[in-house]
Amino acid sequence: MNDQGLGAALLGASFVLAVLVIRSAVAAVRNPGSARRDWAFPRKRQGAALFLACAGAFTAAIWVSAGPAHIPWALLAGLLVTRFASEER
Template identity: 50%
Template sequence: MTGAASVRTVVIVVAALVIRTAIAKLRKPGSAHKQWAFATNPRAICIGAGAALVLGIIGWPSTGYAAVAWAVLAGALVASIVDHRPRGQ
């Protein structure tokens, strides 16, 4: 996969996540804040940033900027997994 195609794939995945959030918000107002609450958890952000940094360093020699795009996406997903708050709060 070329660098441009790889970055395009990341953009498509991020767009799908944003659309998913928008649909959830239309169905139940306030749910978007619950889905993205991990962004306010300092522990989750630090762990996600660490994962993104490691993945970016590992992937940089092979794909360059495409590795950075994938690393940022993976870091955000790791941060959302690390956030252990119940979704109802």
């Protein structure tokens, strides 16, 4: 386990999430309604289940390998995997 603490992981994960939200906002300005479609996966049962499964698996792996300080990164990874896997083609 490392001694960097939870603060650094929260700050980094928050920055990446903020970049994704800004990207969605810019896309929504160009194409109204696109952000709602991009972030609709948590409202669907399949998307929510996939997020819980991915986030749970990543959290377990991170907890064992790096300790609880990196759990925000595991949750962000679960969110990203779910978002890209839930995209309609």
